[in-house]
Amino acid sequence: MKRLLLMLVLLVMTLGGGLSYYALTPLPLAQAPRDFTLKPGSGLKSAARQMREAGVLNLELPFVLLARAMGQAEQLKAGGYRLDQPVTPLRLLEMLRNGEFSQAQLSVIEGWSFRQLRAALDASPDVAHDSVGLSEAEILRRIGAEGAQAEGFFFPDTYLFSRGESDLAVLKQAYQAMARVMAEQWEVRADGLPFESPYQALILASIVEKETGAPQDRALIAAVFENRLRIGRPLQTDPSVIYGLGARFDGNLRRADLVADTPYNTYTRRGLTPTPIALPGAAALQAVLHPAETKALYFVARGDGSSEFSETLEQHNRAVARYQLKAGKK
16 A cells, blocks of 8 residues: 555656646747637637647647646636747646737728728638628627618727637727717717718718818818708719719719719719718818818819819819819819
8 A cells, every 4th residue: 555655646746747847848839920719618628629720739638737737727718819939838828817819900991981891801810700791780780789781880990809809899899989989079069060960970971081182171071061961952972973883883983873863872862871981080070070161162173182162163163174174063
């Protein structure tokens, strides 16, 4: 019995020593940095297998034994991780326990459509593509929003997220950011604006976003459209017509497109479009809610990104002739 007990003690000491040596010896990495993801709901053995398949662990069993010996078998957090250099199993276990996720980023650009935002997410290797195949209404429902159309509701910015995180989580960040910015700016809006709701302001901001070539013109462009809304004139803006054409637009806006009636044709219909036509940035929202003071009803591009503004049709026609543009009247 004494001999057996001694052998057991020696075995435990050997195993303990071996486990201690393993815990403090850096794991070899074939290349660095090394990215890997632990899937939600992964148990200890599953996590070890995923790390072995990702090239982080050579063997699963020693890591499993270490996690159990440390009492951390149930504390590993799912998500994306990055190893920039070899780390010890003990340090790796600490990273997984603390959720030291690696971060990726996605830039959402002012003037993008929601379709372009979805395409950027679909092309990103850093997110889980949970929104693929979902309708706009279903996407909104899953991020805690209402409605059937998502256009305009996502704020252009650069978003940080954990690698492997759901694309729906990124969309939720952008949605909440737009809601926050819109609410803040609506509270301090100028008096006498021709809007009944923040959504109407969002629609016009998306049009201003697409129409602005020079930042200094943004508030003037917003004022022209608001002046037109007040007196019931059509907005007559090409970007809305292009948006209504969708995939049919081939880069060339024809006269036939300007006279063909659609819900987004602001030449044939008065008032705002049914929805935003793009994702407006903070500057466009600011311009719409604090427009310039002007009586202008028209503007035309000068060809250098800036615009010429006119109060009368006669002035506008002279400006069109001066800059030799073939675009429709604004």
